[in-house]
Amino acid sequence: MKDRILQLLKDIEQKHNVKVLLAVNSGSRCFGYASEASDWDVRFIYVHKPEWYFSISQTSDVIEYMNEEDGLDAEGFDLKKALTLLTKTNPIESDWLHSKEFFVCDEDFLKAMLQFEANCYNTKSAMYHFYSMCVKHNDRYLQKEITLKRFIYYMRGLLACRWVEIHGTHPSVNLDELIDATITDNELVRTQAHALLALKRSGKQYDNSEVNEELVNYMNDTRQHYEELLPQYRCEKPQFDSAVMSRFLMDLVMRYE
Secondary structure (H helix, E strand, O other), X not given: OHHHHHHHXXXXXXXXXXXXXXXXXXXXXXXXXXOOOOOEEEEEEEEEOHHHXXXXXXXXXXXXXXXXXXXXXXXXXXXXXXXXXXXXXXXXXXXXXXXXXXXXXXXHHHHHHHHHHHHHOOHHHHHHHHHHHHHHHHHHHHOOOOOHHHHHHHXXXXXXXXXXXXXXXXXXXXXXXXXHHHOOOOHHHHHHHHHHHHHHXXXXXXXXXXXXXXXXXXXXXXXXXXXXXXXXXXXXXXXOOHHHHXXXXXXXXXXXX
């Protein structure tokens, strides 16, 4: 599949006349709980030729590809869009930058993007993102039936909130690492959380009998904590230099003319 992904990225470059700067494994395969049947979620950042940025035509800054037959889902952002999202603290894009597996990686580009992310990262915005993610899954799915797949999304959102609250940085994308770093007050629950991931990796993502009641209660208590904390949570407003980011954009665009 990796060869197939690399060929797809080359095809995208030729078709859209772009240069892929970063391409990562995302989704469950990046988060560490994929089963053999899990889809491949590829996310990438690319740069256009200079003339694209000076056109008055309405052009898309997103490239998408999906093939249900081989379970391959790819989505990419233009560099300008990627930089703009960093200034707004977009945890989805931050997940890409912190991926554990790269298909394409310009090391200097990644280093610069991680520094921009650190300068722009708004902890309150990030916590609200992760909290909203867990609330959505609870309200849409878990109220009807507690399945492994949906509960893991719920759990990840809550533990990501805790990571951001404690460390003030973007959380680890690997859920096993996230569990170890944030569930430090209850060894039994931590063990149960790891066991849940093992079940998901085995393919039992729809078996609702496997979610331990103590784990469910622990996560619900964590949700209650953030429901009370977030409205009164205060953080320092990030200080970043948009002129520096603009020069970075221009330099990269001109490099690939």
